Structure formats: C-alpha cells, structure tokens
Amino acid sequence: MNHEDFFKIKDGWNLKIESLKEEQLVHYGSNLLCGNGYLGYRGTLVEWNKNQYQACVITDTYDMADDKWRELSNSPNALATEVRLNEKKLGDYPGEDQMETELNFNYKYGIFKRNSINDEKINIVSERFASYSNLHLIANNYQIKNLSNQKVELKLGINGDVWDLNGSHLENFSGEYDSSENTLYLKAETVESNITLVTALSFKFKKGKIQNLKVENEKKSIYLLMDIEAEAGGIELDRNMIVYSSNDREEPLKAALNDASSALKTGYQTLKNEHQAVWDKKWELMDIRVKGNILDQLAVRFNLYHNIIATPAHSERLPIGARGLSCQAYQGAAFWDQEIFNLPMFLFTETETAKNILKYRYHTLNGARKKAKDLGYEGAFYAWISGKSGAELCPSFFFKDVISGRKIRNHFNDWQIHVSPDISYTIWKYYLATDDIDFVVEYGSEILFEVARFLHSRVYYNQYKDQYEIIRLLGPDEYHENVDNNAFTNYQTQFALKKALYFYYKMENEYPDKLSELKTKINLNDSEITAWQQIAEKIYLPQPNGNNLIEQFDGYFDLEDTTAEVLEDRLIDKEEYWGWPNGVAVFTQVIKQADVIQLFTLHDTFNEEVLAANYDYYEPRTQHGSSLSPSQYAIVAARLGRAEETYDYFKKSAFIDLMSTNKAVSGGTFIGGVHTAAAGGIWQLIVNGFAGMKIDKKGLSFKPTLCQEWEELEFKLNYKEKKFKVSLNQNQFKLKAATSNQTELEFRVFDQKQVLKPGAEYSLKI
Amino acid sequence: MNHEDFFKIKDGWNLKIESLKEEQLVHYGSNLLCGNGYLGYRGTLVEWNKNQYQACVITDTYDMADDKWRELSNSPNALATEVRLNEKKLGDYPGEDQMETELNFNYKYGIFKRNSINDEKINIVSERFASYSNLHLIANNYQIKNLSNQKVELKLGINGDVWDLNGSHLENFSGEYDSSENTLYLKAETVESNITLVTALSFKFKKGKIQNLKVENEKKSIYLLMDIEAEAGGIELDRNMIVYSSNDREEPLKAALNDASSALKTGYQTLKNEHQAVWDKKWELMDIRVKGNILDQLAVRFNLYHNIIATPAHSERLPIGARGLSCQAYQGAAFWDQEIFNLPMFLFTETETAKNILKYRYHTLNGARKKAKDLGYEGAFYAWISGKSGAELCPSFFFKDVISGRKIRNHFNDWQIHVSPDISYTIWKYYLATDDIDFVVEYGSEILFEVARFLHSRVYYNQYKDQYEIIRLLGPDEYHENVDNNAFTNYQTQFALKKALYFYYKMENEYPDKLSELKTKINLNDSEITAWQQIAEKIYLPQPNGNNLIEQFDGYFDLEDTTAEVLEDRLIDKEEYWGWPNGVAVFTQVIKQADVIQLFTLHDTFNEEVLAANYDYYEPRTQHGSSLSPSQYAIVAARLGRAEETYDYFKKSAFIDLMSTNKAVSGGTFIGGVHTAAAGGIWQLIVNGFAGMKIDKKGLSFKPTLCQEWEELEFKLNYKEKKFKVSLNQNQFKLKAATSNQTELEFRVFDQKQVLKPGAEYSLKI
Ligand SMILES: [Ca+2]
C-alpha cells in the first residue's frame, strides 16, 4: 500500500489530499477531524450533509433513539452552507463535478483547510478548527475568490437534520435570528434523555455586502438566505459555531449566544492564536520527533493528535470513546482501551488528564456495582461499554449470523471481566508514575477494594486442585468465549487483589481514619481481606510449559492448529463473524489479537526465553483482527531486540486509519471512525517498545533499541513531577533531566542503576 | 390420530396390518422387531434388502467404518429369498404391486407373520421369531400355497450386502454350502474392530422337492438357486438363521454350524415351544393387565415387549441401546435412559437383569475413568453414549446448522454430567429393592466412590456464598447447554455423595477388609471422604421460591417466557435444531423435556404444593421434544391426583412408536427405531404413576389413583425376594402376597403403615 494513494506529505505536521475522492468520504470524516475532547467535527465540506456522514459529535449527550443503542448525539451543523452563482449551485457536491477540491490538514493545531476551484477559476477557500481555548467553539474562515463582482446567493445557517447511527436523537427544535448581534441559534432536545442542545452561529462578512436577507425557519433548521455583493472579486466570512448542552450549563442558550457574540468580537485570527497556544503547550510534552522518515513522523503525530482530541481532558466524568468523538460508533463509550491504550501517554505527559480518566472510573462505581449485582456478583464489575453513568451499554445481542440473519448472543457484557482488574492495574501504574497517594486514598482505594470484592465473588475454589479458578471467561482475544482460566485475566486478577491488599495495609498504617471511613462506607469486612489474600495466593496462574509456552486458556493447545488464511477459505460469507458461537475461529488456535502477548506488555515477570517462545508461537496464529493487537506485539518484539519487527508493526498500526485499511461498515453496522486505542498504542510502541521504557516498583527503566529505518527518536517524559527528554539514535541513548527538576532521578538502563541530577544528561553508546 | 391408520387390534397381544403400506416401511422395521437382547431382526419381508432397511443388529459387534461413528454391526441376512414363478418374480417388492400383504405381530412371543396373496390367489405365508431359548437363532417357517403344482425357482441364502447407517462394517467375506447337512454359512470380519461374524443357515423342505441346486458365491453373499417342485399345491420350508461373533465364542463358525444343524433336527415347532416357554415365564412377572381398553392393553404390552427385547439380559457386559437392537441409530449404546428409564421395570421383576445392567457400569469403570482424566477430572465420568468399553462414543460435533451447513459443537459429551450420579442413584434403588449388599460391596461401592470422586473434582466452591456449585452444565433438558446449578444435577450430585458416604461407613463397620482392599485398589484417601461430606453438606440446592417454583438453573426465570408454538414460527428451516448454541429455544424458557419435573419423580422431598406449582409452570413450557418426557410428567400428574392427565401422557408416550408420531430421519440423519426409554417409561407411568408405588428408606409405598378410561389394572412385583400382585380399579386397591413368600411385608398406603403376611391380601376402598 502506498500512502500517496491516500494523501501527500507536506511536512511532519501537514498532509494534503490533492484531489478529493468521493469513495474516501467516510475516512476523511474521521481522519481530518477537528476536535478538542468536548466535540468532534468531522472532516466534511460545508456543502455536505448527513448523506456524507457530516456530523459534530458532542460529549455527554447520551441518548437512545431506537430502544436499543444509547449513543452520543450529533449537534446541528452551524457551518451548513449553500452557494448559488447565476442561479447555479457552487461548491463540491458528491456526484456533481463542479469543482476540484484540495484538502489540507494540520495536525499540530487541528486545522482543516479546503480549497475548491472550478473551470472558471472561481475558488472556495475555507479553514476551521475546534478551539482548545473555548471547547464549545468551532471557528471558520470562509472565502470565495475570483468573482467578477457578481452577486452571490448565500444560504447560511444551522441544519439539524444530521447524521445519526441509531435513530434521530433530536426533537422539539426552535431557532431564532438576532440581526443586531448577527447570531442565530437552533435549540433542540434529545428524545430519550431530554438534554437540551443549543447550537449557535455568529458571522461577519469581511468582504461582501449583504443586500437581501431572509430568515428561513424550517422544522429542523434555521437558515439565512442572503444576496451578497462581492467586494474586490471576493467574499470573505468569519463564523463561529458554538455548542452547549444542558449537561454543560444550566442555561445553555444564554452561554451559546454569549460565546457566539464574544467570538465574533475577538475575531478569527485571535481565536486561532489562543487555540494554537494551548496546542503549543501540549506538544511541548507530548510530541515525539522521528528523524529519517517524514511519512512516519507525520503518522506518529496523526496518532498522537487523535489520542489527544479523543480525550475529554476537561472533565473527570466522561469516558474516552473507542472511536473518540469521530463518530457515534461504539457509542462514544469507554472499553478497557481507555486505561490500557489511551491513558499511558497521558500518564507520562499530562498527568492531570490521566487522573481525570481514572476519576471517571470512580464516578462510575455505582454503575459497576449495579452491573455486579444484576449478574449475581458483589463489588464493582465495570461495564464492557461504559458511558456517562457506568451502566453496561453493551447489548446482549449485537452481532448477526449473516447466513441465517439471526442475532448472536455474544457475552462481551457478562464474560469479559478483565476490564475491572485492568483499571486496578492502571491505578497502580498511576501511583508509580506520580506518587499521588492522595488520589489513591480519596478515589483509587474505593475502586481497588470494590474490584477485589467483585473478583472475590467471581472466582471459584477448586477444592480438588486446591486453587482458585476463573471459569467461563472471554479474554482479550474475543474469538474464544466461554473459556476457563484465561492467563491474561488470571494474572490481572491476582495483580488487582495484591494491589488492593497493598493499599489496604498502607492506609491502615498511614491513613487509618480514611480507611475506617471507607470501610464503613462500603461495608468492608476483615474476612474479605483475608479472602483476597487467600485468592491472591492460590489463584491458578498458567505457567510456561516444557516449551516455555503459556496456554492462553485451559485447553487452548488442544484446539485445531491452523492459520487465519486457512480459515478465510472456510468462510461461507465474507461478512461472517469469526467468533462465538460457531464462527470459523472458535474451535481453532487462531486468535483475533494479542492475549498472552498482551500479558507480557503489562507484566515483567517472564524471562526472555518465555517471551520469545510465546511471541514465536502466538504471532502466526494471530489474525490481528483488532486494532489493539499490533502495538502489543510490537512492544514484545522490541523487548526481544527485534526492532525491525517492531517497525513492521508500527507500519501496521500507525496507518490503520491514515490508509483506511479498516472497513467502515461491517455486517450492515457502521464501525468507521478513528481507532483511538491504536493511536494510544503508537505512543506505547515507541516509548515502551523502541525506548524500552518500563515502570515498576523499582522505578523507571529503559532497554532501548531502534529500527534501522529511523535515524533518531526524541520524546519527553513527565515522571513524578520531573521532566526528561529521551533521545535515541542508532548509536546512542540519551536521557536529559530538565534543570527545573527539584530532585535527582534514579533509573535503570539495561538493568544498570543510574542517577541523573537536575539539568544533567546521561548517555550510553549502544 | 387413529390407530386404525396404522394397525388393527386383534386382541391384547396381537396386532394386524391388513395391507402393508410402503411409506411405513421404516416403522414396521422397528415396531415389528423380533428380538431377544442378543439380536434384533427388523420387521421386513424376506424379499426386501438394505433399501428397505432390512437389518439384523447384533450385540457386541461395535465397529467404526467411517472414522467417526462406532456402532453395532448388522449381520448378513440368512432369510434372503427370491421366488420366481414362470420366470416372473413372486413376492411383495416395494414399488411392484404383485401381491397384497397382511402382517401380524404377536407381542407375547415376538412372532412376526406375513401373508401375501396375488390375483391368482397364490399365497406366501411365513412366520418367524428370535428365539429366547437359543439367542443366536431366528427360526422361520416359510410357505407358498395355492400353487398348481408348478415349478418354482427359489433363491435362498445369506446376503451380506446389508443396510448400515455409517459405512459398511463387513469385509473379507467367505461362505460355504454343506449339502450333507443342508447348511450354509457366510463369514465376514468387521473393518475396524476385526470381529469375525458368522451367519449360518440351515433349511429343510417339508413340502416341495429340490430338482436342481446351484451354489452362487458372490462377493458378499452365498445363495442357493433351486428349482422346486411343489407338493399338494405348495411348498413349505423351515429354516434357521444362526449368528455368532468371535466376541461370543472362540470358534463362532463351529458354533454357528452346530446350532444350525441342531435347530434343523429339533424342528420349527419344538423350537417355538421352547422359545414360548421362556416368554411365559417372563410374562408371569412382567405382564401388566389393563381392563377397559383393548388398544391400551396392546400398547402397554408393545412397550413391555420392546423394553425386554432391547435388554441384553444374558450379559453383564453390554449396554441397553437407546433404540435397543431395532437399528444402529444412537450407536446401540447406553445413555442415562438405561438406569433411569429401562432398568426400573427389571428392578421389580427380573432383578438379575437389573443387576446385570448395573454390572455393565462396573465393567465400564475404566472407560469412565479415562473420560474423566481426558477432561481434567478425577474418578469416573460416565460416557454420555456408552458402548462396550464405556469409552465416550458421543462425538463433539454431530448436529448440523441446517442453514449454514456448518457442524455444531454440542456439549453432550462433556457438560451433561448427570449420568454419573444417576448411576449412583440407581445402585441405591437396587439396594433398596433387593437388600443385595453383596453386589454393593463387590461392585456398586467402587462405582459409588469413583462417581463421588468425579463429582468432587467437578464442583466448585463459591467462597463468597459459602456453597458448592456446579458450573457449565447440560441438564436433562438439552435445549439449555452451558447453564449453572441445574437443579436436577445438583440434587442428584448431593444424593450420589450421600450414598457413597453411607456405603463407605457401612463397609467400614461391616465389611472393613473389603473396604480397605477397595481403598488400596483405587487409592482412596480419608481426606476425600471428608470432602464428600463437605460438598454434600454445602452444595447449592435450588429451593422453591415464593411461588413454590424451583428454578431449573441459575437465571432460567429471566429468560424469555414463551411457548413451543411461538418458537415454531421463528424457525427459518423446519429441520433446525432448537438448542445450543443459537437455536430458537436457547434464550427462552421453552424446554425440550422434563427437568425439574424429572427431579420429582426421583426424589420425594417436596410437598404437593411444590409439585403442583412446578408441574403447572413447566408443563406449558415443555415441548416434549424427547420421548423421555411424557412418562415423567405423567408420574407427577398421578401424584397430584390428576389421573386423567396421566392418562393423556400415557397416550402420548405409549404410541410414540406404534403410531409413528416420531420422525425417522432428521437433518439427514437416521434416528428411527424403537424408543426403548419411552417403553420403560410406560412401566413407570403405570406402577409409579397410577399405582403410586415408591421405594425409599422406609420401604415400599403406594398412593393409587386410576384414570376413568381403565376399569382395572393388574401387575406383579418382585420385592426383596417376595412376590406380590397389585390390582387397582375405580373403587379398590389390592395388594396380595404370594403364599411362597418367606416373610411378611411392611408397606404403606397413603402414608399408613400396613403389614401383609405371606398369602394374605390387603385391600382398600378408594
Ligand atoms: Ca469534485
């Protein structure tokens, strides 16, 4: 695959699509997304509408319109535009070849640019960004050039007839135009959750005079129809789209109109400067520089950008959607991806954001408690698909047997339990990276204890074998449901129990009042603590066998040993689901994604022989049918010194969205959008892979190894309130401490202890 | 449905099919089966061949011809006959309407009679039986009448080209004709198991003279081609088919030829007399007399007959096939049907046979041990489909998704565990009915301990709930696989553990040497005994809820509540399997067969309110898709005094085969044959249902109730070496003790204790 089939590289921050291709509409929408963690405006042209997947997804607007799927709502589109010149439409409409369009996207500041031109050289140039200085704002500069002072009919306004995956979420529309302020708004309510959503528009013509203006108030839209007289052969317009929901503010309309007016006063260029300043600060810590391959550099930043804008860093009560805010797919909800894939990058850069992500799990404890209770367990069983409240959003039936048309009962919601210990695991990592014991005492401990309690109620004791077991599971590899003792889950369970015990005893000694308060609150008994200890001691942990292999689950090695290619041939229908209950992979060793290998990226308890044996065994049996898979194989490859294989996985993972290797629709279901976990995985692949960075009880450590393709790699780390720059080339590894650091750093490189004073630089020939 | 569509009643023992219908061929084959527990010769005409499912199934000839299914072999047919008159075929061949045939069957002695006649009044009359005085013998008298002294071409011989369900089992044929003895034989070997099977034929013309005789030795057959001159307008032939396998005798050929010659010397009528004498003795104890409905009387005897001939009473090393010896379907192998459905009738009549059935389980302990070990358990996990060795014959994939054509992984072999405790249960019942402690000490105890050991390794302890649970099960209702804590299985498990403990302590005190010998043999530790006690004490036993309902398994009541009729409409294909993993019943409360209700027929621990509530709840949700179901509902209906409902179930159950209400082929698989469990269920329905007989620690008891349809019911019981006659009419229940009884009987009627001296009669107005 050649990237030039998809885009041209301008530099390490910018890509260009020289000529817009209609068949790529869906992918432009998400790849060229303007977002800021509050909203995501898809990379569509202003002439387009819901048929081209135009959408602006808004956080915290969960609503269910079809009695089955609860998802985020899309805002009405305040950038809706229709231009007529001599009574003929002007623009780039799908299926109508009036103009040729070039698209540019800048990943440093999330700026979307379009430039369309027709045979008469009439030119539409437009630029927009989703502001990071006001998260409710999308600012747009819009120009028509090369007009010969013609009169142009312009239809601007707010279109509420938006794209939705699962039913229309908005109703009860009302709108108004305020001519004194040059603002208009459209207010609507979500059909089930009754959230008020206000979309406002303010605009100002910098070139061009309004001659006639008519307000068109339709059922789901408000438009202004204007005749504009061009000035100096052109028209130029600044406009601001503002979105507020009643979940943001008590008076969303007032806030929206206020922001709309104020943005107009501030002006486009100033808004852009303020916005860029926020990004500059982010990149100061989060950028990763790659020398030697400009395409790779761009791809790295594409992934970092998307992981950042997917994350509602402004809130501690919102999840990171599996597709971010790039569309409604996967319900704008969090999976285990959030902690295991999205979060690590923030943990070593923007730690406040990492904390917010974990606080979200604290605020959704009641949802997890309810799920546990509903299924007959205790404590906190976190939702497989977690929205605002933490209630389980994953329906029992969602895949379809495409041959019979009958729905399939998949057990993602009730058997895939590892998300709960994965959260405990991440609290531990947060603590290691930040020393933030206050967070653990106030928030983390309650999660840890309730997860331990859940695990206690979920394991079974096998009296004959004198061991605890976890029966009827679904591990990370989703093709094998209903398995026992999934190695990944069992190890994570032990880890979660041990960390619960660690903090229990730490609090007992250091924060006794806080502990007794919490014990009273959640009614925690001493006998439970004893049970956690017993289980942690005697839970069955599959060990490497004679060939150094860890069995993914009981009986895995007895399954048919074949490959994904062979299974392809067994498909009756290409759209068939491969997994449970009767898909082609179920009775074979073919797995969807890293599972035992995923265990190695989280735990450092196995030696290199074991890593190598399992990598070599599981790799050819892995379909990589999940975007979560390649980055994890990549990290283990790097640990084995196989940097070229790590690089191959980088290619696989970094371009999933950029080269649109993924399907956007499967079995009639829209699954497009940005793979935010793969985006977060790129950071890990580089930092934990090439730089070989790890964190554990002994602190920070590195085992660097770089692929031949890259000359140099450079990134920053924020660790326990100290800042560092890591650089790595073919011959040298360097770690430089910021002069502002208050204390020295003890760390390890290739297992050798080192100390780095503030402002000092450590370097090692490799 | 009217029985006259299928047969006419001659009397309480005999039915007649006035005019053979081709479309009923499959059902005649099994309903009109001549059998004796060693072989089963299907009710086909001698002119027919494998296309009409002609077969003679032989016990103990397991062989696998298709790499997948191990089943009993069919013997070559020594009654193969072709008659030509004036160079034209004479007989009743399917598709050729030369003759009109009447069939008669006598269920007292298992005598099959055919009478065919053509337009010229030429008449073939033939009679045969599978001898009970020599189990290897099928004797046949064959006559052609109303010939005008024509010459008849007769082709007699042994045809080895037989019907087989799953591949041809026989090869290496050789045959010989001995003209001095008038015997011929065909010897063959089974393809996989290398069993030698010898089929011999001896014959003698009582009317008609052989004029020419030619031996035709083909690849799979040996025939004699003869010209016969009729005598007094007829031909009459006695012939004997003899079958021996190398599993019966070291020299099967010698035995077969010897028996063939000897049978010829004895002569047909004497053979028949000897055979009938055995049956007369059997019926003395096993007959059930029903007055008031001759059809029902016949149907009762049909079922008793088939349960008797299905049972290899002559051996302690052979199972009762689920379809007896009526065909190869279900592999001639035992299911839980054997103990729970077939055996109870023998337990109170021919106790030696009941003992042999249980000894079969003793002799197959190693197969059960191997199954346990293979699946990671300990002790004895009895096969779901058990043949000679007790190895699991149930393949992992046998149903097919008829829509996709893909095979289904059903878990009958690894999740349906109740057969093991069902065997323990039956050992206990055998002990109660016979006082045969020697059997328990020598055989039963080893089964009981190994089953307890298996259960110990199969249960899990839920530490949070302080109870043992059984996870991932398939109970009697086969539509719901992968369930937890199936009430039936959990109660049976506790029972099996308690009885293992009971006999352990009994042996420890009364047979200490035997116990220590056995403990050494099976390496049984005291800590295991402690564990059995713990599990028996703390195993989770679902209790009646507020509505007196016992939940079939965890979560059953949360499933969609609908009916089988509604589900019929959801079928995409009428042949679809309803159960696991994605059939129409899986996510509903619709069950295939009695499950909680089955529990009530085995255990008397619930009061009438509970019985009634569960009966009323589960009955409308039961599809009765298994022939095992109606008899069990019938028994509970009787206990509730709902004798008319018991009678309705009698009708459903007794005529399953007689009126061919079952399919013979499903999803391309032959599933025809006699439902022997339903046959055994009829005895239970009458004795445990109408007579309300039960046996427990307190002894024998009765709660009689009779349906209006019947005037009187009479049967015998053999209990602890004492004999009794039970009779019941609308007004009176009577129990008469045989004068030969050595001691008096203490029993209960409607919970009132009674005592009956030898020769005395107890009677109660009801
Ligand atoms: Ca175009």
Ligand SMILES: [Ca+2]
């Ligand atoms: Ca005919």
